[in-house]
Amino acid sequence: MSDFPGEARSFQPDRLPASTLARQVRWHVGLSQQAFALTFRIDPERLGWIERGEVEPDPVLEAYLRVIDRAPHMVLAALAERR
Numbered sequence: 001m002s003d004f005p006g007e008a009r010s011f012q013p014d015r016l017p018a019s020t021l022a023r024q025v026r027w028h029v030g031l032s033q034q035a036f037a038l039t040f041r042i043d044p045e046r047l048g049w050i051e052r053g054e055v056e057p058d059p060v061l062e063a064y065l066r067v068i069d070r071a072p073h074m075v076l077a078a079l080a081e082r083r
Helices: 020-027 031-037 044-051 059-070 071-082
Strands: none
Touching: 020 031, 020 044, 020 059, 031 044, 059 071
């Protein structure tokens, strides 16, 4: 299998489309799009674009979504800290 146009794509279980990843993470934490964006300090408009597949997140935002998915409580604790 290859990743060339018109050919079957290779199987990459950890590589969901960004729109699916964003919706899946939001579903796992049980928040609406607006509440998720505000809670995790993501631009709500950008999150909507990502979930609709209109734009791809940059690598940092994609990594942030994966961290939220795996440890939302730790992200919330980090966001709550003040310097």
